[in-house]
Amino acid sequence: MCGIAGWLDWERDLTRESGTVRRMADTLALRGPDDSGVWTATRIGLGHRRLAVIDPELGRQPMTERGGDDGRELAVVSFSGEIHNYRELRTELTAHGHRFRTASDTEVLLAAHREWGPKAIERFAGMFAYALWDIAEQTLYLGRDPLGVKPLYYAEPPSGLVFGSEPKALFASGLIRPEVDAEGLVDVFTVAAKRPGDAVYRGVRQLLPGHLLTVRRGATTARRYWQLTTAPHEDDEATTVATVRSLLDRIVGEQTVADVPLGALLSGGIDSSAITAIGAGALAADDRGPLATYSVDFAGSEDDFRADALHVSRDAPYVRAVVDHVGTKHSEVLVEPASLLAESGVTLRARDYPGVGDLDVSLYLLFREVRRHLTVALSGEGADDAFGGYPWFASEADHPSGGFPWSAGVKDRNAVLSPELRGHLDLHERLDARYREALDEVPYLDGERGIDRRMREVYYLQHTRFLPFLLDRKDRMSMANGLEVRVPFCDHRLVEYVWNVPWRLKRLGGSEKGLLRAAVEDALPTEVVHRPKSGFPVGQSPEYLESVRTAVSDMIESDGPAMRLLDAGTLRAMVRDQAWVNGTFTPPPILPRALQLDDWLTAYDVRVVL
Structure with missing residues (x-):
């Protein structure tokens, strides 16, 4: 890379x-x-x-x-x-x-x-x-x-x-x-x-x-030289499904080319499973199989897992179904809770600014283990953005939020800011301005209105604001390990085709990513084809949560550099009440990010200019 x-x-x-x-x-x-x-x-x-x-x-x-x-x-x-x-x-x-x-x-x-x-x-x-x-x-x-x-x-x-x-x-x-x-x-x-x-x-x-x-x-x-171009979608349902599959076959086939060991990241969701099945077929056709696959889980997750809006089921059973069906050579990376906080500084230096806590660390640890065996890995990143996989797509179709969809329900962003910083920065005001700025960029179809117009906006916001966040995270965590991660769903030829497919076709069968599911259903087990979206695993063990609470308490008492920007009372309440997050779609927890903020200001000698 x-x-x-x-x-x-x-x-x-x-x-x-x-x-x-x-x-x-x-x-x-x-x-x-x-x-x-x-x-x-x-x-x-x-x-x-x-x-x-x-x-x-x-x-x-x-x-x-x-x-x-x-x-x-x-x-x-x-x-x-x-x-x-x-x-x-x-x-x-x-x-x-x-x-x-x-x-x-x-x-x-x-x-x-x-x-x-x-x-x-x-x-x-x-x-x-x-x-x-x-x-x-x-x-x-x-x-x-x-x-x-x-x-x-x-x-x-x-x-x-x-x-x-x-x-x-x-x-x-x-x-x-x-x-x-x-x-x-x-x-x-x-x-x-x-x-x-x-x-x-x-x-x-x-x-x-x-x-x-x-x-x-x-x-x-x-x-x-390239942008999302809006045009009427003329293909019928069968042609649309066939075109998506044809594009995926071509793109994944191109991305299996490497002069070094190559494999795939597998979560058991429809995205990574589709890439795994098509990639395994491409390798087999060239007599280069079997495809090596890797998944991540947390030690003790059988007992610690709690479902939420973005994590509806554990990955392990679905991963095994794909491995058995496709015939990959599979390995599971098991993350110990204690390593999540210990590696936080490593992921900070990979990004050069604060990231999203254990979400970064778990991905980094997965990539570190994969790199022991591979130089190149295929990933399903980008499918949710192109095909509408996140729960907020359906929510926006039914009840538009009037803001960035993934932030729906967040009540008081400014509470975590210090009184001094609140005098210079109103996060709600800034985000509202950025949201309006983004809507001004949307290339609508002539006469587009109602649900189709709103979903055009949601997909545009997804591709220009949310997907870059995901791609930055993927790039930094993989490259910090010298691992090249390829993302077939982010090939512009696929994205520009799916961009103009109307919401009703993207949601074939009434399920999220229904179009993608229809395009690859012949290659995967039935239970995987119909598995609801479930996000990348997060740390939920009591051991990890307690270690973060202790570290934040220490940061408050030592009056570290981050405390010039953070409100001590709000942080103490979060530690005491375990209220790490708010909002409908559980954004990344605040407390681990506060620890990274403190580390960043010190390690990078950052000058704050207000």
């Missing part, structure tokens, strides 16, 4: 700054444990940390393209992720006269840029972020995949630009320091309400999904 970093400066000679560029890249060593490289010229330095997946021997980066009679360098790229249709593009480029010295998708990217220029990115299907320096044009191109599966951050110091896969790479340049203002604190204290492009830190931006940033001396421009 890799990590990329770089520095463009129109005033300095960066051939003297290779050490700085290497230091930036080395902050991303966990993303790319297999190799590293630096390329510098007068105005730019590119750094790379490599996770070798395609052509391990010859795919080293930064990779240069040479041409002309003298074999001079034409362009250089630092690339993260995968272009899943690279073999198809390679065939087309070969027909245009291009010759390849490697079998990597990175070289295909370079050849595509030479053939089609900046419009080459429109031909890529995959999950990627890259920095390409066109030497003749003295122009930098930063590109990101359509759904934003792979991250790319940047900031603009006075005479140029620094960029990297994670904020820590920018901080290592010495040109950017960790600061957070009121808008950044909104992202810290809420979940899945981040505005596209925001990056928590003041002065730091994320390149928007589906965008190409072009940087020339005196001019920086962003071009949107």
Whole structure:
């Protein structure tokens, strides 16, 4: 999957700054444990940390393209992720006269840029972020995949630009320091309400999904090359079901290509089970089976599990049904409750800002175990967003909430804020403004009204606010272990087709993700096809809950840096009354996040600017 970093400066000679560029890249060593490289010229330095997946021997980066009679360098790229249709593009480029010295998708990217220029990115299907320096044009191109599966951050110091896969790479340049203002604190204290492009830190931006940033001396421009396009859905039910299955077969087939061990993450839900069944079939067709699968559970969950709006059943029985039906080689990762709090600091440093407590840690621990056996894993992430799997979809269809659907029922967001911070920040006001801003972006169908109009809004909010939150979490927790996680449901070809399918077809049979269930029902056990949505497992053991309460009490008494932002009385009441959460859909617990906030302010020496 890799990590990329770089520095463009129109005033300095960066051939003297290779050490700085290497230091930036080395902050991303966990993303790319297999190799590293630096390329510098007068105005730019590119750094790379490599996770070798395609052509391990010859795919080293930064990779240069040479041409002309003298074999001079034409362009250089630092690339993260995968272009899943690279073999198809390679065939087309070969027909245009291009010759390849490697079998990597990175070289295909370079050849595509030479053939089609900046419009080459429109031909890529995959999950990627890259920095390409066109030497003749003295122009930098930063590109990101359509759904934003792979991250790319940047900031603009006075005479140029620094960029990297994670904020820590920018901080290592010495040109950017960790600061957070009121808008950044909104992202810290809420979940899945981040505005596209925001990056928590003041002065730091994320390149928007589906965008190409072009940087020339005196001019920086962003071009949107892909977006959700609204159009009438003309296919009947049978054709829609068949098209979804055909797209999944093609996309999953492309994503099983790897020159290293590959497997799948399996929860026993319809999403991961569908990917597992189709992926196992693709491997078997190439005589590469059986597919290795992995699941996660908490020690003692048989006794500790309590159902809620997002967790209706334990995964284990359904996982076993899929394993037996498909014939995978399965392993279960068992998480001990004590490790949840112990690894919280690790997940904080993976994100570079506070995350969602044990939800992050359990995913990190799953990925850590999977990485012992695999380099690449397939995941069902994104299916709920495309097909309508979360419970709030049906709730919004029946009773629109007038806000971000996953936040329905949250009563007093400001209660956890210190009196001083409340004077500068009203979380309800900020979220209302962000919600209205998001609705202004929705591309409605002409004449769309009623339930269809509201569901168009819900799906748009899901793809542009909630899904990025999930993808960031997945990326940081997997790459902190040097594991590449591929997400077939986030392929833009599938997303743009399903986007225009009306609500009644997405909900075939009256169940959530009914369309997806119909598309894959022939490949899975009946009980799995009809299993209701159940979220990623959370820690519910008394041991873990008590350890968090104790740690929060200690934080309050020691008056740590987070207590300048948090209300001690509210936290004490949560500890005493065990009222960790509020709201209909049980957002991530506040107390573990409060502990991460305290750790973050100290470890990153964050300056709060209000």
